[in-house]
Amino acid sequence: MKKTVDVSLPIGPLHPCFKEPARIRCETKGERVISAEMDLGYVKKGIERIMRGRPWQEVMFLAERVCGICSVIHNMVCIETLEKLSGIDVPERAAYLRVIVNELDRIQSHLLANFSYCYTIEHETLSMYLLNLRETAMDMLELITGARVTCAYMVPGGVRFDLRDEDRLTLEEALDHMEKELDRYVGMFKNGPLIAQRSKGVGIISRDDVIEAHGVGPVARASGIPESDRRLEHPTYRKLGFTPLSYEDGDNYARIMIRFDEVYQSIGLIRRCLENMVPGPIRGGGTVTAGEATHAGEAPRGELTYYVKTDEYGRIIDIAIRTPSIMNIESCAHYMLEGVSSAADITSTFISADPCIACAER
Amino acid sequence: MSFLQSIKNTVRSRSIHVSYVNVGSCNGCDIEVLAMLAPRYDIEQYGIYVHNNPREADILLVTGAFTPQWEDKLKSIWDKIPEPKAAIAIGNCPISGCVFNRRGSFVDPPVAKHIPIAAEVPGCPPRPTEILNAVLSLAPVVFKDYEEKQQ
Numbered sequence: 001m002k003k004t005v006d007v008s009l010p011i012g013p014l015h016p017c018f019k020e021p022a023r024i025r026c027e028t029k030g031e032r033v034i035s036a037e038m039d040l041g042y043v044k045k046g047i048e049r050i051m052r053g054r055p056w057q058e059v060m061f062l063a064e065r066v067c068g069i070c071s072v073i074h075n076m077v078c079i080e081t082l083e084k085l086s087g088i089d090v091p092e093r094a095a096y097l098r099v100i101v102n103e104l105d106r107i108q109s110h111l112l113a114n115f116s117y118c119y120t121i122e123h124e125t126l127s128m129y130l131l132n133l134r135e136t137a138m139d140m141l142e143l144i145t146g147a148r149v150t151c152a153y154m155v156p157g158g159v160r161f162d163l164r165d166e167d168r169l170t171l172e173e174a175l176d177h178m179e180k181e182l183d184r185y186v187g188m189f190k191n192g193p194l195i196a197q198r199s200k201g202v203g204i205i206s207r208d209d210v211i212e213a214h215g216v217g218p219v220a221r222a223s224g225i226p227e228s229d230r231r232l233e234h235p236t237y238r239k240l241g242f243t244p245l246s247y248e249d250g251d252n253y254a255r256i257m258i259r260f261d262e263v264y265q266s267i268g269l270i271r272r273c274l275e276n277m278v279p280g281p282i283r284g285g286g287t288v289t290a291g292e293a294t295h296a297g298e299a300p301r302g303e304l305t306y307y308v309k310t311d312e313y314g315r316i317i318d319i320a321i322r323t324p325s326i327m328n329i330e331s332c333a334h335y336m337l338e339g340v341s342s343a344a345d346i347t348s349t350f351i352s353a354d355p356c357i358a359c360a361e362r
Numbered sequence: 363m364s365f366l367q368s369i370k371n372t373v374r375s376r377s378i379h380v381s382y383v384n385v386g387s388c389n390g391c392d393i394e395v396l397a398m399l400a401p402r403y404d405i406e407q408y409g410i411y412v413h414n415n416p417r418e419a420d421i422l423l424v425t426g427a428f429t430p431q432w433e434d435k436l437k438s439i440w441d442k443i444p445e446p447k448a449a450i451a452i453g454n455c456p457i458s459g460c461v462f463n464r465r466g467s468f469v470d471p472p473v474a475k476h477i478p479i480a481a482e483v484p485g486c487p488p489r490p491t492e493i494l495n496a497v498l499s500l501a502p503v504v505f506k507d508y509e510e511k512q513q
Binding site for chain 2: 013014015016017018019020021041042043044045046047049050061062065066067068069071112115128131132134135138148149150356358359
């Protein structure tokens with residue numbers, strides 16, 4: 001059958017709704033989208049290429065600059081890969097501190113994603129509330145690690161700084177504050193009639209389609225694949241009794257709600273870490289040796305994989321990074337956007353998949 | 363100073379539209395620009411409005427170490443901004459390329475080679491307050507008595 005295309009609608013690379021440059025080419029009939037394609041390549045810097053041949057001490061800082069939003073998980077997975085290939089053990093307290101910082105990073109990333117969505121559907125009040133709540137999470141990151149975005153908190157064999165007792169009290173207070181405020185905002189999101197109209201039943205992706213498009217992270221979990229969470233295989237998370245969440249609907253509403261629920265879950269995980277933590281060393285030491293390893297972790301947007309090969313001096317011979325966003329962009333462009341009924345829903349559906357272009361292109 | 367100029371000065375002092383463009387950054391600076399919108403920093407109390415339309419903008423915030431894709435696009439975005447205008451480089455990347463300026467990478471810093479940069483905010487990434495301070499201190503320098511300076 002011949003396709004009738006009325007309009008070819010390009011969105012981007014510079015668009016009021018996008019944080020980063022990306023271009024969506026939509027073929028539309030009226031305003032209904034028939035098919036969509038993504039144009040990428042606006043922020044390709046070639047990080048993996050400049051990582052090769054450098055000592056791990058330099059690669060560690062380059063790794064967390066792959067993405068500014070989820071810099072902690074890039075640091076964590078890179079360091080855990082180096083630990084795996086050279087057999088370095090982490091002290092218990094350091095393992096819990098890593099989980100605390102990682103979950104704080106997840107909280108701020110999810111809140112930022114939901115801020116972007118609410119901003120895109122023009123609910124500015126709720127988006128500003130969420131952005132202000134994110135500042136609390138950023139404060140806690142700064143309190144523990146000393147920096148807001150690029151922390152470089154984890155090193156092979158441990159973490160850089162300990163959590164002091166007075167900082168622990170501040171952290172607990174901030175968690176209580178975040179939970180209380182979030183109840184209000186999630187209530188606003190759930191009970192807002194206009195939000196539901198803009199979000200429910202828009203940009204649907206079914207379970208089979210997610211599997212076919214290799215969707216990961218909140219996109220997969222919103223379509224009923226809880227087992228896609230890589231935290232299930234992480235030893236510290238298993239010790240904490242982590243169980244992933246999921247929604248069945250696979251629309252924009254489910255994708256935003258799963259992020260809200262995961263923020264609650266992250267707050268719970270941090271509390272459990274604080275309960276289980278006993279005083280002890282935070283750095284065990286160790287040397288990075290020759291080896292080859294692949295390791296995956298759960299970034300705020302999904303599965304993040306590092307393949308690293310080193311020589312006996314700890315220099316990186318080969319490195320490959322697989323970031324979650326590229327699969328989510330794929331499932332967004334080819335499944336979610338198909339049949340979306342208006343141009344305003346194109347941007348909101350795209351933002352609900354939470355694409356991170358800097359991650360995807362590196 | 364003419365009467366018209368004084369009206370323009372008054373209006374412009376509290377109505378600055380900001381547009382931001384990411385020419386290959388890691389997102390770190392972009393989220394700090396977004397954080398300026400938060401009620402804690404509240405950029406709008408100074409009359410600064412952040413939106414991403416270059417045709418309405420007065421100030422362009424540039425983040426990122428220049429990637430080849432932007433070779434012609436950044437220039438055309440800069441041309442679309444009406445006079446008077448200014449560009450601010452946010453973060454180390456547009457100033458020097460930061461960690462990405464190594465042999466083998468695709469970046470081509472500094473951004474000042476491609477468009478005129480009026481102010482630079484170093485940091486990896488700079489704090490939202492520093493970005494806010496740069497916008498606020500640059501605006502009067504560029505916009506005050508603009509027409510009279512042109513003559």
